[in-house]
Amino acid sequence: xxxxxxxxxxxxxxxxxxxxxxxxxxxxLDGVDLEIRAGEVHCLLGQNGAGKSTLIKVLAGAHQPxxxxxxxxxxxxxxxxxxxxxxxxxxxxxQELDVVDGLSVAENIYLGHELAVGGFSQRRAATAHTRAIxxxxxxxxxxxHREVGQLSAAGKQIVSMARALSHDARVIVMxxxxxxxxxxxxxxxxxxxxxxxSSGVAIVYISHRLDEIRQIGDRIxxxxxxxxxxxxxxxxxxxxxxxxxxxxxxDVEYAIPPRPPVPDDAPTLLHVDGLGLAGSFSDVSFDVRAxxxxxxxxxxxxxxxxxxxxxxxxxKRTAGTxxxxxxxxxxxxxxxxxxxxxxxxxxxxxxQGLILDEPVYRNITLSTFTRTANASFLDEAAERRVxxxxxxxLDVRPSDPARAARTLSGGNQQKVLLARWLVxxxxxxxxxxxxxxxxxxxxxxIYALIANLAKGGAAVVVVSSEIAEVIGLSDRILVVSEGRxxxxxxxxxxxxxxxxxxxxxxxxx
Amino acid sequence: MSEQTTPGAAVPGRSVxxxxxxxxxxxxxxxxxxxxxxxxxxxxxxxxxxxxxxxxCIFGVAxxxxxxxxxxxxxxxxxxxxxxxxxxxxMTFVIIGxxxxxxxxxxxxxxxxxxxxxxxxxxxxxxxxxxxxVTALAVGLCAGLVNGVLxxxxxVVAFIATLAMMVAARGLAEIIAQRKTQVVSVxxxxxxxxxxxxxxxxxxxxxxxxxxxGWILLNRTTFGRRTIAVGGNPEAARLAGIKVKRHTxxxxxxxxxxxxxxxxxxxxxxxxxxxxxxLFLELDVIAAVVVGGTLLVGGRGTIVGTVLGVLIFTTLSxxxxxNNLSSSAQAVAKGVIIVVAxxxxxxxxxxxxxxT
Numbered sequence: 001x002x003x004x005x006x007x008x009x010x011x012x013x014x015x016x017x018x019x020x021x022x023x024x025x026x027x028x029l030d031g032v033d034l035e036i037r038a039g040e041v042h043c044l045l046g047q048n049g050a051g052k053s054t055l056i057k058v059l060a061g062a063h064q065p066x067x068x069x070x071x072x073x074x075x076x077x078x079x080x081x082x083x084x085x086x087x088x089x090x091x092x093x094x095q096e097l098d099v100v101d102g103l104s105v106a107e108n109i110y111l112g113h114e115l116a117v118g119g120f121s122q123r124r125a126a127t128a129h130t131r132a133i134x135x136x137x138x139x140x141x142x143x144x145h146r147e148v149g150q151l152s153a154a155g156k157q158i159v160s161m162a163r164a165l166s167h168d169a170r171v172i173v174m175x176x177x178x179x180x181x182x183x184x185x186x187x188x189x190x191x192x193x194x195x196x197x198s199s200g201v202a203i204v205y206i207s208h209r210l211d212e213i214r215q216i217g218d219r220i221x222x223x224x225x226x227x228x229x230x231x232x233x234x235x236x237x238x239x240x241x242x243x244x245x246x247x248x249x250x251d252v253e254y255a256i257p258p259r260p261p262v263p264d265d266a267p268t269l270l271h272v273d274g275l276g277l278a279g280s281f282s283d284v285s286f287d288v289r290a291x292x293x294x295x296x297x298x299x300x301x302x303x304x305x306x307x308x309x310x311x312x313x314x315x316k317r318t319a320g321t322x323x324x325x326x327x328x329x330x331x332x333x334x335x336x337x338x339x340x341x342x343x344x345x346x347x348x349x350x351x352q353g354l355i356l357d358e359p360v361y362r363n364i365t366l367s368t369f370t371r372t373a374n375a376s377f378l379d380e381a382a383e384r385r386v387x388x389x390x391x392x393x394l395d396v397r398p399s400d401p402a403r404a405a406r407t408l409s410g411g412n413q414q415k416v417l418l419a420r421w422l423v424x425x426x427x428x429x430x431x432x433x434x435x436x437x438x439x440x441x442x443x444x445x446i447y448a449l450i451a452n453l454a455k456g457g458a459a460v461v462v463v464s465s466e467i468a469e470v471i472g473l474s475d476r477i478l479v480v481s482e483g484r485x486x487x488x489x490x491x492x493x494x495x496x497x498x499x500x501x502x503x504x505x506x507x508x509x
Numbered sequence: 510m511s512e513q514t515t516p517g518a519a520v521p522g523r524s525v526x527x528x529x530x531x532x533x534x535x536x537x538x539x540x541x542x543x544x545x546x547x548x549x550x551x552x553x554x555x556x557x558x559x560x561x562x563x564x565x566c567i568f569g570v571a572x573x574x575x576x577x578x579x580x581x582x583x584x585x586x587x588x589x590x591x592x593x594x595x596x597x598x599x600m601t602f603v604i605i606g607x608x609x610x611x612x613x614x615x616x617x618x619x620x621x622x623x624x625x626x627x628x629x630x631x632x633x634x635x636x637x638x639x640x641x642x643v644t645a646l647a648v649g650l651c652a653g654l655v656n657g658v659l660x661x662x663x664x665v666v667a668f669i670a671t672l673a674m675m676v677a678a679r680g681l682a683e684i685i686a687q688r689k690t691q692v693v694s695v696x697x698x699x700x701x702x703x704x705x706x707x708x709x710x711x712x713x714x715x716x717x718x719x720x721x722x723g724w725i726l727l728n729r730t731t732f733g734r735r736t737i738a739v740g741g742n743p744e745a746a747r748l749a750g751i752k753v754k755r756h757t758x759x760x761x762x763x764x765x766x767x768x769x770x771x772x773x774x775x776x777x778x779x780x781x782x783x784x785x786x787x788l789f790l791e792l793d794v795i796a797a798v799v800v801g802g803t804l805l806v807g808g809r810g811t812i813v814g815t816v817l818g819v820l821i822f823t824t825l826s827x828x829x830x831x832n833n834l835s836s837s838a839q840a841v842a843k844g845v846i847i848v849v850a851x852x853x854x855x856x857x858x859x860x861x862x863x864x865t
Contacts, residue, residue: 312748334750335751335752337750338749344748351742351744352744352745352748353745354742355737355741355742355808357809362734366738366749366751367749367750370731376732377731378729378730378733378734
């Protein structure tokens with residue numbers, strides 16, 4: 001496929017250079033480079049939040065980059081809207097397949113560029129073309145007249161791909177195409193991908209499944225925190241461990257403050273026994289003592305987030321028990337968990353944590369405003385006071401408690417969430433990706449904060465995609481893979497490589 | 510648990526108390542992030558509504574003169590506004606909570622019919638006219654609770670659940686009334702609701718009281734804060750420990766109660782219970798709430814805005830009537846106002862809801 005000799009390499013179809021995309025409060029892309037050659041399967045790797053989705057939206061014309069340039073066939077282009085992207089031969093298959101269930105296969109494929117003469121649709125021509133394209137994809141068995149809603153996820157994907165081809169796409173971006181498919185369907189997908197690439201179409205392939213990338217990828221670009229950390233790696237010559245390290249690891253360029261060991265007589269605050277959630281994870285048992293930080297390490301989709309949410313009652317457990325300070329929690333009751341003194345800082349700050357249009361102080365007191373209230377009457381002065389205390393203690397910037405939460409940066413939004421549980425006086429804190437989308441400076445502050453929480457006697461459970469971070473923060477590490485805890489031991493006796501090995505062993509099983 | 514035990518106080522090097530005095534003076538300043546001038550933020554939006562109301566009044570004085578500007582006419586406007594107004598207060602809560610209640614008009618009809626059946630009126634004669642009031646409020650509350658349970662626990666979309674209630678309550682009212690008009694003959698009831706206090710009709714007093722109570726409930730109580738949280742981000746509210754489902758149910762119960770009060774007022778105003786009472790009133794109510802600046806997506810809205818929205822529509826109707834313009838022309842004007850008001854609000858809110 002891709003030869004090492006650059007003179008023999010297929011021509012470069014598409015190049016992105018130094019792409020920057022700024023969103024309010026977050027820099028989604030911070031200098032991304034990507035180079036796509038004709039006929040290759042170029043894999044785009046990165047953790048959740050690394051910027052993959054934003055990047056493909058820039059490529060599709062759905063977002064406009066703030067900086068950087070896009071070159072097609074060596075000529076700089078702008079892609080002001082998705083139709084322009086399609087005209088340039090760039091088609092995108094989004095993760096949530098964008099097909100219309102109520103329309104037929106042919107109607108879906110020609111949606112937005114219907115074959116028509118004077119407003120009258122050329123149904124017969126569309127049907128014929130659809131047949132030809134489906135045949136090319138090896139799916140002559142799908143009738144162009146079939147209603148798309150009746151097709152399986154795999155069938156819908158074929159329709160989505162056929163639509164891309166109907167635009168004469170030369171670059172097809174596939175966002176986690178295998179996520180909804182079973183193994184047989186994945187094999188068929190790969191066959192189609194091979195056929196496409198052998199006819200010169202380039203595929204940008206996004207997947208979390210590294211074994212798939214081994215099977216069909218030619219070259220790899222790795223994104224992390226909105227930046228390209230490695231590009232044009234040849235799949236055949238890059239060990240999987242290196243890939244995971246590129247995605248998750250980073251040199252710890254920020255200080256994780258050392259903490260004294262947890263005293264032996266520290267009481268157990270959180271007791272999780274045989275916890276399970278059907279279809280997600282099973283048989284998770286661990287204790288967290290006062291002053292202890294326990295880290296859950298594992299890849300995206302391993303079940304680590306689900307474990308936290310189930311402990312918290314945000315998902316209703318199907319097996320096992322959770323108890324705080326000896327008191328067993330009712331399954332599926334968040335308010336019960338909060339009352340018992342558990343706080344969760346969720347993975348998706350904006351959609352799960354904050355009321356973005358409400359002022360910062362009300363976000364901080366969201367769990368406690370009933371407590372400061374007198375007989376159901378709010379005491380806003382008291383709320384502002386406790387919020388302001390936390391804003392100053394955690395150095396939330398800007399420090400105006402009346403500002404809308406939306407206007408804060410990721411790191412400061414994270415501090416607001418932590419402040420909420422600090423005001424509440426939580427004994428057990430569950431932190432899901434506490435440093436995602438947080439810049440380096442604020443990271444150190446959040447690490448110090450977590451250390452202080454433990455010092456103050458809280459039991460802390462941390463989930464992070466960055467293995468070095470979990471190890472650095474925690475006293476004990478649980479390695480989670482495929483919904484099972486595959487390792488439980490002190491953080492001092494494990495390193496990043498060992499965690500990666502365990503993760504991969506677990507995935508292989 | 511006391512606040513003193515917060516582990517956050519353990520952050521070293523900073524004394525928490527020394528900074529506690531730094532509380533901003535403007536306790537109720539809107540939290541709109543980038544403030545872009547006077548008309549931005551809830552207070553500014555209400556100012557815009559006041560200007561609109563004044564413009565309508567000036568137009569009224571200019572075209573109808575004394576007939577419009579008289580105190581009697583002002584009371585007429587207020588009396589007409591009162592039923593819609595009371596129901597709109599309840600609706601404001603539902604919409605801030607990111608819901609909708611289409612059933613209020615029908616529930617008014619049902620409550621007014623139920624409170625004026627022969628049986629209820631006989632009982633009211635024997636005991637106290639308050640029986641009729643209690644009946645209407647109970648009917649409204651129950652209808653609202655049914656809506657709330659269906660939506661919060663039965664996971665029926667609010668639009669559908671309340672649409673079903675709208676149809677069913679109207680039907681039930683027709684069955685009870687047998688499509689006849691039930692004239693109210695309980696004198697105490699009529700005296701109270703058709704009477705006035707220091708020159709202001711009782712109905713207007715009720716509107717004022719309900720508005721003030723609604724304002725306090727929304728801005729000064731935990732119930733109001735929960736409403737904004739549930740409408741602003743239900744998942745965040747749930748993960749903060751707020752019982753979102755239960756609160757959602759309360760919101761519809763509140764709206765039902767508002768419709769029940771509206772039913773009593775309607776009974777007082779028209780002196781008759783009829784299954785057609787409150788027909789299409791839900792449309793006026795929703796229009797007033799939305800024009801008043803409450804976002805249909807939830808999380809934001811004001812009682813003052815709703816009251817102004819109600820007054821704008823009622824005053825406009827009055828001006829049109831004074832000028833002998835048909836109700837059809839009024840309907841067209843209402844439609845235009847709804848669209849213009851909402852478009853202006855989107856401009857002012859400064860954020861385009863559209864996402865690619």
